[in-house]
Amino acid sequence: MGERTSLAQPLLALQEVSSHYGPVRALDRISLTVNAGEIVTLIGANGAGKSTLLMTLFGNPRASHGQILFAGQDITHLPTHRISPLGLALVPEGRRIFPGMTVLENIALGHTALGNHRQGPSLDFLYTHFPILKERQRQKAGTLSGGEQQMLAIARALMSQPRLLLLDEPSLGLAPMMIRKIFALIRSLVQSGIQSGVQPETAVFLVEQNAHQALQIADRGYVLVNGTIRLTGTGHDLLNNPEVKHAYLGTLV
Secondary structure, three states: OOOOOOOOOOOEEEEEEEEEEOOEEEEEEEEEEEOOOOEEEEEOOOOOOHHHHHHHHOOOOOEEEEEEEEOOEEOOOOOHHHOHHHOEEEEOOOOOOOOOOEHHHHHHHHHHOOOOOOOOOOHHHHHHHOHHHHHOOOOEHHHOOHHHHHHHHHHHHHOOOOOEEEEEOOOOOOOHHHHHHHHHHHHHHHHHHHHHHOOOOOEEEEEEOOHHHHHHHOOEEEEEEOOEEEEEEEHHHHHOOHHHHHHHOOOOO
8 A cells, every 4th residue: 555645633643652550661651543434553563662652542551641632632631531532542462352232232332342332334344344244243253263252342333433543463363364354354345445434544553563464554663672662664665674574474474
């Protein structure tokens, strides 16, 4: 994908953000941006601080230094329950669907759990991109495969009409063929589906260990090492960066 540029303010901006777990510094002066309509990925090894960065956006842990801006609003010190309704939706690591509820009930929670009274995307829109969920809509979510559960988690998040869709390790535990399918779906949603069916210029912030797949669909990327940003560039440039190749692309999926 080609890099998109914008003269407008970023949708999401972290400015010198640090966060701690007790006395342990997990993030050290992180600065990054996500513009409307972009796919931006954050890659790094397990334990680098990727999931911590996502949770810091929601105030758990709270940023101990710096500023977090969303659509120009300072959300650094907002209570967690007031952040998601601004237009952020997180698909958490491990999916965390409700296994005893049906597929359709899980999807509906994306609209109701936040007390969101806006009209969400239609089921027809979701089922166009997730046809397997239409077939399984009356089925208990716990009986779905891992890849189908990941699709369900993404569909549930889209029901809240996010301006920024945050994905935490969507490839985790999936077979290579399903990984490719999930990443193709993410790219398709941004290129066409999200823009026409949910919110105009919705962005995706993708946190991943699978650097090869993530950088292939990303407009831009950041490399996180031990809680600090080591490298940044376009997805294409990072794919061809010798340091990234050595550290993260030894085995391509």
